[in-house]
Amino acid sequence: MAPPRQEPSPPTLPQSSEYAAFMDKLAAFHEKRGTELQREPRVGSKFINLLDLFNVVVGRGGYDKISDEKLAWRKLGQDWNLPANNLPALAFGLKTVYYKNLAAFEIAEIHKKDPPPREILEDLTAKGGALLSRTVDNYKPARRETGNLGHHDSEASGDDGTPSRERNGSEETPGSGGRVTRGLRQAPPQRVLFQPEVHSSSRQTRHVATTSHTSTPQHHNQHQLPRVGASSSYTPSLSEHQSQAVERYEPRPQMPLTLRPVITPGNNAVEFSRRQKAYRDTALMAAYARTPAPLNRGVMLPGSGFDGPNIYVRCLCALKSGIPSEQEYALHHLVKISMERGDKYKFESFPGLAEALIEKVLEVSSLLYKVKWRIAYTEDELSATPDTLNGIDGTPDILQRISKLPKLAVDDNIQPAEFSDVLLQVNEAGLTLRNMVMLEENALYVSEMSPLRDFLTIALNLPKLDCLTELKHYALDIAEQLTKYLHFEETDPLYISLLAQLQSEDRGAILTCLRAISRISMTLEENNTLKGIPSACIQNILDWTLLNDDELLHACLDILYQYTAVVANVDFLTTNSLIEPLVNQLTRLLAHGANQLLKLEEPERSSQWLRCLFEEDRDEAITQIALWQEYQACFAPTVVETGRQLLPAAEFIKNVSTTFAEKAAAQVQPGPIQKFIIKGIRMRSVPVDLKGEPYSKCYWKSGASPGDQGPCNKFFMSPEEMYRHILRDHVGAPELEDGKFDNSQVGQYTCEWEHCRRFKGKPATKLLQLATHIKVHLPPRRVPAANKDSEYLGPPPAKKLKPSYIISPPKQAFMLHFTAVDERHEAAGVPLSAVLVLRNLARNLSKTQAEEKAMKLPGAVSWVDRLFKPVSPRLYETMAHNKALTPYITDLINAMNDA
Structure with missing residues (x-):
């Protein structure tokens, strides 16, 4: 038997003099008021x-101000470090x-007013506000609202209702919401209540139209919905009045009975x-006229005082009725409800709704085939x-x-x-x-x-008609959300249908199917x-990895990662000669995204740009506006x-x-005019490239104007670029079509x-003489010595010096590759997926039957060795130059060596 649960002993609250004085004053206040204080x-x-x-509450404006702001008590609960797993209830407890201990105080x-009597303050629930204006005459306790799903709004929410939202255009236009507002979910709308129409009657009832709702302090201008009879036709629209009525709906007050003798x-x-x-006279006249007695005698019909169900139950009953x-x-x-209230609308709250929707979408087959599907649950x-579907275990022969x-x-x-009408309803159900x-x-x-899986199989095997494309995409979206909870055998009809979509020409269908x-x-x-x-589907996946489509590339690599984790699948790739091109393509993808500055993603691009133009200096600073303007001028045109x-x-x-984490920090420089600066960086005297190599400056005097005698001061990385810049821009030498210059000019x-x-x-006197001399001023070439076919060979070699005991080593440039990383600064994206697939192949190739046959020859x-030896230099290069991928490449090389 488990030991009895012990209540935690209260911690020792601070017993400072200020706290003790406050609690004594608060206790005296409650004693005088006749209320109980919880210390x-x-x-x-x-x-x-x-x-x-x-x-804290007084510092934020007081109880009334916080209560008027939506979700304010929840935010206060977060600041108070209340557990997040049940924050609404705990916020209301706070x-x-x-409310009980400090509101009247x-x-x-603080406000120097007489608090309301305890009968309308401490003795009531804390729901609501307006304590400063609350009196016995004007205060009426707020009633609970009936929520959109048939539940009551909990007072433990910490708030007093649902925040209102602005309605979009489609909601303001009658009849437009069901077709215009399709797509991703938006913010939840106001709740909608169905109320039947009030017909004129010769007899007044307790619920006649003259009886209005009692307004509470929180609700004003409450509208009455037009009520509709059960058998009349309906206009498919949700008006603004309906939304307001649902949000402000409250049960009708109980009317006192009138006693009559x-x-x-x-x-x-x-x-x-x-x-x-x-x-007796009336009965004789009815018998003589042979008028049958009304069948609905004693039944409360809609329009005679019965409000009817809310909109959710109304829709469920209407859908199951079978009436078009x-x-x-x-x-x-x-x-509209599923799109706007999808975060609250649950199938388990409305038994039979999912089954009714499935039966409706199955009607699409009746438009194309001579069949009417029937679901059997017993x-x-x-x-x-052939038209009976097994609703218990599914229909294994549905494809046949x-x-x-x-x-x-x-x-x-x-x-x-x-x-068209039936297809529209089927699409809406889907x-x-x-x-x-x-x-x-x-x-x-x-x-x-099981019937839903049968429907997905049916929808994915519908004929290739344009009018059915919308429903097929809905079926694929549903399958994407469901497959995480499903296990498929190789012969499962839905699994076969999904694989068949990989032969489609619709990119959207292929992408959703891969996911x-x-x-x-x-x-x-x-x-x-x-x-x-x-094998045709595998070949398609390999071909799609060659496309410049990152979204499709990610989906293909996700498939390949799971596929290559199974030895039998790797054996299938090897037997069908699909593995060699796969390894070569995956090796190329290791450098995906590791490009030059303009091809980098933010914020990596701005970080590399900052490193190229700025360096850390503890004593220097630069204004934030100047830095931002330079960044805009550099990248805005691109x-x-x-x-x-x-x-x-x-x-x-x-x-x-973040880029200069050791010394740089954003600061405000005090003074007559405050300046926002970045302290700890300065502009480089000579910019560097991504490898850290410095650029060379052009010192040719431009002489564009008589007063302009300064040097050009433009930077160039290669001597060829500076050489062409001087001849073209400063000397004005004519350039030929092949890129060379005309040396015949005198x-x-x-x-x-x-x-x-x-x-x-x-x-x-000749341009050739000047061009030969210009090469003396150019920086040394940084290209490999093997490249001797270039037009420019660089400056003449220096005189040979005597050998020295101290010989400087040759300078080697080391370039790092920067690929995508996540918030933990670990590798992410396409390169990571590629190296993981390669690792799977290296681990499983030695276990395949193809490997056993190859080793017997x-x-x-x-x-x-056959697949990875040719790409080993590329793998080692990636391991050395890409820090983010180094751990994964190391695992790959270890798997290659262990094989």
């Missing part, structure tokens, strides 16, 4: 210091602690006799008819049944009105399912429903072996070309401190290089 209240497992709580001490022979014999005679007009109404509203209903169905003649360009399974609880709920396959069994203990993928947006100013300044040429006096007294060479 050490507790919210959850945390004890609350009333002095600290009082100071609010209640303040705040009114008296019953006429009996004992108390009024004359009146009783008259009524009996009138009743009712289903049209239900599906239109379900689309063994007695299961029969050998589909192939044998007789087809109907359907024109993809022109359809009858009935065809969209509702798609929106609802985006919630994990709903996806897990429907993943166990769905890669998620199979993600949350299950069974291994996702991905058996049975045809936004359209590269498609990479600039960092916002705040993010860029933060990235400066004129007066002088060298304007700073501090050079060549050709000053006697100018050169004379002069045998293992598959690991």
